[in-house]
Structures are given as structure tokens and as C-alpha cells.
Amino acid sequence: MSTLLDEALRNFSPQLPLAVALSGGADSTALLLACADKWPGQVRAIHIHHGLQAAADDFERHCVALCEQLHVPLAVHRVDARHAPGESPEDAARKARYESFRAVALDRWSEFAIKDIALAQHADDQVETLLLALSRGAGLPGLAAMPVRWVRDGITYHRPLLAVPGAQLRAWLVERGITWVEDPTNTDEQFTRNRIRARLLPPLEAAFPQFRETFSRSARHAAQAQDLLLEIAAQDLLAVGSPPSISALQALSQARQANVLRHWLQQQAATPSTAQLEQLLSQVAACTTRGHQIHLKVATGQVTRQGAHLHYAG
DSSP: OOHHHHHHHHTOOOOSSEEEEOOSSHHHHHHHHHHHHHSTTSEEEEEEEOOOSTTHHHHHHHHHHHHHHHTOOEEEEEOOOOOOTTSOHHHHHHHHHHHHHHIIIIIITGGGTOOEEEOOOOHHHHHHHHHHHHHTTOOHHHHTOSOSEEEETTEEEEOTTTTSOHHHHHHHHHHHTOOOOOOGGGGOTTSHHHHIIIIIHHHHHHHOTTHHHHHHHHHHHHHHHHHHHHHHHHHHHHHHTTTTBHHHHHTSOHHHHHHHHHHHHHHTTOOOOHHHHHHHHHHHHHOOSTTOOOEEEETTEEEEEETTEEEEEO
16 A cells, blocks of 8 residues: 555544445545455445436446445445536535435435545645635635535545545556546546646646645645634624624724624625625724614625624525
8 A cells, every 4th residue: 555545544533334435436446445455344335326427327337346346335326416507517416426425324324324434535636626716716714625524414524535646546556456437527628627637737746746745734724724713703703792793893803803704694604705794894894873874785695784783684
């Protein structure tokens, strides 16, 4: 096993039994094989058949054959991942995947008590996510890129390979004589991630050979800073109240006002844009008389002044 992959598996301690999301590609194939080696008899595989391309049936056949070879139970879940008008194909497919993971882990395989699922995103995927965030002018949540671990719908998800380059995963599979399938859409440069992979990562590697490690470290720093901001926001929200007192907000620095207002709005299922948050801060600063009104669009709702407090209605 490659050094980085071996280290990644040593640091990976999920609750067993564990399910691995298996697409049939090199990354998920390597993750399944490594996990099955480490925890024989304690690993299951979930394959999501999206039905979006002709090769989908080939992906399923490969996964069935691989799991038979490894003696790993496999669940195939077919979904309709077509996107609705106004919805991106990526978001529709992601939503369908998570619904499928939940259905398989908590319903179909409930007798195995599966509470943990491993996903195979690796160091290159993390770099791509960070570059996308930078291109969009993202704040700390975006710069934190993909988390190593999180909980959704009662399931703990893990990305144990975020420090392992994709090339090392492929080389390890070749050494083991294990084949995988290639998704033909991975070379289609109409997708931004594919353009990053094809056009940006090679010159980055030439200029900065350790960029995967250093970019990943920066993402971890951003994630730690974001966690700290959330702690401060929770403390400040207790102080200013929910809904927030305007005078209590004004007693905070502008940075802390922005932090706590963003936190409060997100609790109302509203994520403000940078421009909306800046306008709200300006309105709070100008709110020095009883007659000053606030009526500002944020996300799909409105922030208004009601007496001494802010109010949000979606």
C-alpha cells in the first residue's frame, strides 16, 4: 500500500460495519479494497445507478463483479437524477445520491446497523474544490473546501482519502492487478472541474510539487477558523438575542456584527450574499432613531425592523 494511503487508513476509525460508496472508478475502487482489507467482513458497498449515461450499466456490472471478487455485500440503488428546471445537474445528482445512501443504510440494510459511510474524494478533488471556491470569491466556509467528516440524516460521512493524490490510488490498484471503469464525462471540459483538472493541475504541479499537501493544509486552517467564528457567533447571538436587538448589535465591532447576523440568518434558512450583508450592516449602523425603518431583501425573504429588534420573514 502506498505510504499516504496507508497513513490515511491508519487515521480512519469509523463505526463498523462501514459502507463505502462505490462508483466503479479508480478512487472508490481503491477505497473499497483498502477498507475490505482492513476490516474483513465488516464492509458493505453502495452503488448508485444514476441512469444519466449509456455507460451506467457497465459501471454497475463492474461493481457487481468487484464485490463478488472481494466478498463484499453490494446494494445497487437506481435513481432518477435528472435535474429540474433551474437546478444544476450536479446539485440534482448530489441530492439523489444522499437520498439513496440514507435509503440503503437506514432502511434496506437496517439489520447491519450501518451508521457510517465512506466517500472516495481525494487530494486532487480537494484542490479542485478550493480553486472553485477562490474563483467565486468564497469566504471561510468555501475555502474550508470538503470536510473530512460530517453528519447528515443520522449518518456519519467520511472522506478518508483527502490527503492522497488520485495518481497514487491508481498506481496502487495497478500494483494489485485491480481494474476500474473510467467515466467518459471526466474528460468533458464543459464541466469546470474537468477544466481545472486538465489545464490547471499539471502546471501547478510543475511549479509547486507539494501543492496538494499545502492547499489541503490551507483548507484545514480555513475550516478551523470557520469553527471558531461559529463559536463566537453562537456566543454573540446569546448576547444580542434572537431576534437580535439593534442596540446590542451596534455595541459589537462590525466584523462581529457581520458574523452574528450571518449566523442568525442561516438559522432562519437564509444565507445572505456579501452585498446583502453589507447593506444590512449599513442599515443597522444608520438605525439611530425610532423612526428609522429597515426593509431589506435577504435570500428569499425580508429583514425588517420591528421596534428595537430585527425580524426576518421568508
